[in-house]
Amino acid sequence: MTTKQQTPDGHIVDTVPDRLETAEMQRTARAAGIIAFGNITSRVLGLVRDTVKSSFFGATGLVSAFDLATKVPMMFFDLLVGGMVSSALVPVFSEYSKPENRDELWRVASFLLSIGVIALTLLTLIGEIFAPQIAYIIGGGLNEETLQLTTQLLRITLPAIVFLNVAGILSALLYALKRFTLPAFNSAIFNLGIVIATFAFARSMGIHAMAIGLLSGAILQVILQLPGLRDAKLIPVFDWRHPALRNIARLYWPILLGLIVDIVSRTLSYRLATETGDQSVAWMGYATTLMQFPLGLTSTAVAVAILPTLSQQAADSVTTKNNTAFLSTLAQGIRLVLVLIIPATFGMFLLANPIIKLIFEHGNFTPESTLWTTIVLRYYLIGVIAAAVDLLFVNAFYARQQAWTPALVGLVGVFVYLIVAFGPSFYRGMQLTDLMIANAVQLTFHTIVMWVLLHREVGSLRGHHLTSTTAKAVGASMVMVVVAWLTWQAVLQLPITGFLSEALQVMVPGATGALAYFFLANFLKISEVNQIVEIVQRKLKR
Numbered sequence: 456m457t458t459k460q461q462t463p464d465g466h467i468v469d470t471v472p473d474r475l476e477t478a479e480m481q482r483t484a485r486a487a488g489i490i491a492f493g494n495i496t497s498r499v500l501g502l503v504r505d506t507v508k509s510s511f512f513g514a515t516g517l518v519s520a521f522d523l524a525t526k527v528p529m530m531f532f533d534l535l536v537g538g539m540v541s542s543a544l545v546p547v548f549s550e551y552s553k554p555e556n557r558d559e560l561w562r563v564a565s566f567l568l569s570i571g572v573i574a575l576t577l578l579t580l581i582g583e584i585f586a587p588q589i590a591y592i593i594g595g596g597l598n599e600e601t602l603q604l605t606t607q608l609l610r611i612t613l614p615a616i617v618f619l620n621v622a623g624i625l626s627a628l629l630y631a632l633k634r635f636t637l638p639a640f641n642s643a644i645f646n647l648g649i650v651i652a653t654f655a656f657a658r659s660m661g662i663h664a665m666a667i668g669l670l671s672g673a674i675l676q677v678i679l680q681l682p683g684l685r686d687a688k689l690i691p692v693f694d695w696r697h698p699a700l701r702n703i704a705r706l707y708w709p710i711l712l713g714l715i716v717d718i719v720s721r722t723l724s725y726r727l728a729t730e731t732g733d734q735s736v737a738w739m740g741y742a743t744t745l746m747q748f749p750l751g752l753t754s755t756a757v758a759v760a761i762l763p764t765l766s767q768q769a770a771d772s773v774t775t776k777n778n779t780a781f782l783s784t785l786a787q788g789i790r791l792v793l794v795l796i797i798p799a800t801f802g803m804f805l806l807a808n809p810i811i812k813l814i815f816e817h818g819n820f821t822p823e824s825t826l827w828t829t830i831v832l833r834y835y836l837i838g839v840i841a842a843a844v845d846l847l848f849v850n851a852f853y854a855r856q857q858a859w860t861p862a863l864v865g866l867v868g869v870f871v872y873l874i875v876a877f878g879p880s881f882y883r884g885m886q887l888t889d890l891m892i893a894n895a896v897q898l899t900f901h902t903i904v905m906w907v908l909l910h911r912e913v914g915s916l917r918g919h920h921l922t923s924t925t926a927k928a929v930g931a932s933m934v935m936v937v938v939a940w941l942t943w944q945a946v947l948q949l950p951i952t953g954f955l956s957e958a959l960q961v962m963v964p965g966a967t968g969a970l971a972y973f974f975l976a977n978f979l980k981i982s983e984v985n986q987i988v989e990i991v992q993r994k995l996k997r
Contacts, residue, residue, distance in 0.1 A: 490759050493639025494751035500646035505744050506814050507653050508665065513819030514828070516601040517662045519736035523594045523725060524608035525669055528615040530721070531578070534714045536571070536623035543706035544624065546766040546856055547699050548631030561688040563699045564628050568621060569691045575617040582613045593722050594736075596729030604662070611666035615673035622676035629683050633763055637683040642751075644679050648672025706858045712866065720869045724890055727876070735887050738824065741815060742832040745807075746839060749799035754792050754843035758850045761788045765854035778914045781854075786919035787983075788847050793921075794928045794983045796843040798972045800836055801932040802965065805939055807832050809960040827887075834891030838898035845898065848905035851913070860912070864904045872897040924981060931975035939968030 512518050536544070544567075551560035582589065590605040597605065626638035652668025660667070728735040761784055768781040803810065808829045816825045849861045876893035879886070910916070943964040949956070 489635045490639045490756035493636075493641075493643060494756055496640060497642035497646060498748040498751050500643050500650060501744050502748070502814055504646045504649050504653070505741055506817070507650055507657075509741065509815040509820035509824075510818030511653065511657045512662055513821065514734050514737040514741065514824035515819065516597065516734070516737075517604065518740065519597065519729070519734065520594070520601050520605040521608055521662050521665050522736050522740040523590070523605050523729075524612045524666060526593060526721070526725060527582070527589060527609060528612050528619060528669075528673075530718050531616045532619040532623065534711070534718060535575070536620040536627075543703045543853075543858070544627035545630050545762050546706065546769075546854060547703050548628055549763050549766045550770070551631075551699065558688070559697075559699070560628075560631075563697055563703075564624065564687070565689045565691065566693065566697065566700065567624050567703075568689060569693060571620055571624060572617065575620055579613050579616050582616070583610055586610050586613070593725050594729050595726060608663065608666045611663065612669050615670045618670075618673035618677050622673070622680060625677065625680035625684065628687070629680065630759060631763060634683050635760070637680055640679060641676050644675045645669075645672035648675050702856075706853075706856055708858075712862055716866050716869045720872055723873075724876070727890060728887060734824070734827070738827045738831050738887070739890075741811070741824075741828045742835055745803065745810065745814075745832055746835045749796055749803060750839065750843055750846075753795040753799065754846045757788045757792050758846045761785070761847075762850050762854060765851060769855040781851075782914050782916060783919070785847065785851050786916050786921060789844060789916075789921060790919070790924045791983045792843050792847060793840075793925050794976065794981055796840055797925070797928040798932040798935055798969075800839050801936050802939060802968055804833055804836050805936050805968075806943070806961060806964060807836075809943070809957065813954075813957040813961050830888065831891055834888055834895065837892075838895030841895075841899045841902040845902040845905055848902065848909055851909060852905075855913070857912070860908055861905065864901055864908070867904070868897045868901045871900050924983070927976070927979040927981050931972050931979060931981075934975055935968045935972040938971040939964040942967045 508518060508521075512521075548560060548564070551557070551563065586609045587606045590602055590609055594602055594605050622641060626641055629635070629638045648671040649665055649668035652671055653664050656664035656667065725736060728739060764784055765781060768784060772778050772781055808825065811825050811828050811832070815828065816822065852858065852860045872893045875896045876889055879889050943960060946956075946959050946963050949959070951959070
């Protein structure tokens with residue numbers, strides 16, 4: 456049941472009862488909390504992974520070679536199952552997730568696993584044969600020795616393609632069943648495999664230990680999923696005629712087009728980065744790890760949590776001709792992301808240098824690398840808020856099984872990226888910061904276009920307090936930055952040095968800033984923050 460309500464700007468919108476909206480928000484927040492906890496674990500282990508990497512190998516050509524060798528299996532994962540999870544697998548699996556349809560669900564999943572293992576194994580063998588050519592394509596700007604190392608590492612990491620994609624199918628299956636816990640720790644177990652292997656073998660095997668760790672982490676991802684599917688009836692199946700497969704293919708084709716263009720763009724980006732120096736890819740890798748930390752805790756967690764609900768509501772709206780519930784759930788997700796990603800971005804921009812110094816500047820990681828990683832990270836952060844919101848818009852179209860829309864927008868976005876990246880090179884040499892600026896422009900462009908198309912295709916998000924929530928979050932974040940900066944300056948005056956000083960420069964300003972933000976958010980009555988606090992309090996009481 457819906458009611459009519461007039462917004463402050465005079466628009467009439469459909470609303471769902473507050474009780475239902477609050478209940479849905481709580482379910483979304485709980486699911487997002489599970490995923491966020493998994494992401495926290497993953498991000499922490501990711502930082503440990505990169506801290507170990509920076510300590511053993513610094514930001515040298517060795518790290519650039521390893522980072523490039525990891526990109527290939529990850530690109531193939533994104534191109535294949537990774538591109539399907541949100542756009543096709545979860546929406547289609549969700550249609551068969553009810554208990555009475557489980558046999559069909561197992562049949563569809565069994566076919567994808569069967570054909571996937573065979574095809575991916577053949578793909579891996581081809582990659583092993585042409586590893587030198589692949590290494591040259593992505594890292595041709597490296598010196599000869601580093602390029603040969605990239606080939607060696609690539610031959611170790613390529614088999615991970617099979618395990619990463621199998622784990623992705625299993626994760627999509629669990630997400631559709633709303634079993635979020637195990638897949639939430641997928642990335643965590645992956646990073647753990649790299650950390651353990653690096654500690655165990657780095658002194659005897661060098662950077663090759665990290666490549667072995669990557670392969671081990673991919674295998675552990677598959678093992679992790681299995682307990683959550685104890686009731687699944689997964690057997691070898693080769694049923695090409697099942698209607699769900701045609702539906703997956705229909706949804707995936709536009710994604711495939713967008714992913715191919717995106718992978719070409721990323722490959723070109725890495726190649727351009729190698730032209731600016733052997734260390735550039737390493738700096739980008741460290742900065743990316745930090746940038747993805749707030750994204751994983753906010754946008755990724757919320758987007759995954761609401762996707763099954765959005766998919767079901769989208770299916771219901773076909774018969775009811777009413778998108779009210781769909782828009783309400785989407786707006787709740789956007790508000791929840793905004794109140795978390797805005798302060799996280801502001802805080803990380805302020806404390807970028809002490810964070811990088813604390814985490815990475817040990818062993819072979821030099822102050823120069825800290826400086827350049829800080830610069831790259833701050834440029835990346837310009838587009839983070841847009842990227843966080845954009846992921847929810849993309850998933851909204853995936854839930855409605857309109858995958859062509861984000862794919863085509865992404866295609867145009869790639870050309871925007873290339874124009875901005877190459878523009879300065881007409882009057883001077885290519886610089887690393889050009890690639891970061893192009894990335895931020897591309898993300899912002901994609902978000903704005905997706906917002907406009909969502910308004911036209913689905914309906915307006917007016918009346919869902921997005922503007923007021925954003926304004927409150929920005930205002931509270933600005934005050935938070937001032938408080939954190941003043942605290943940081945006070946810590947710098949303390950008569951201490953070394954690791955303790957580095958830790959205090961991050962933890963004390965971070966803690967006082969967070970407290971200031973949550974205090975102001977409560978004062979400004981940002982309901983999403985109150986929901987988060989209440990859920991945390993209930994968990995602590997248990």
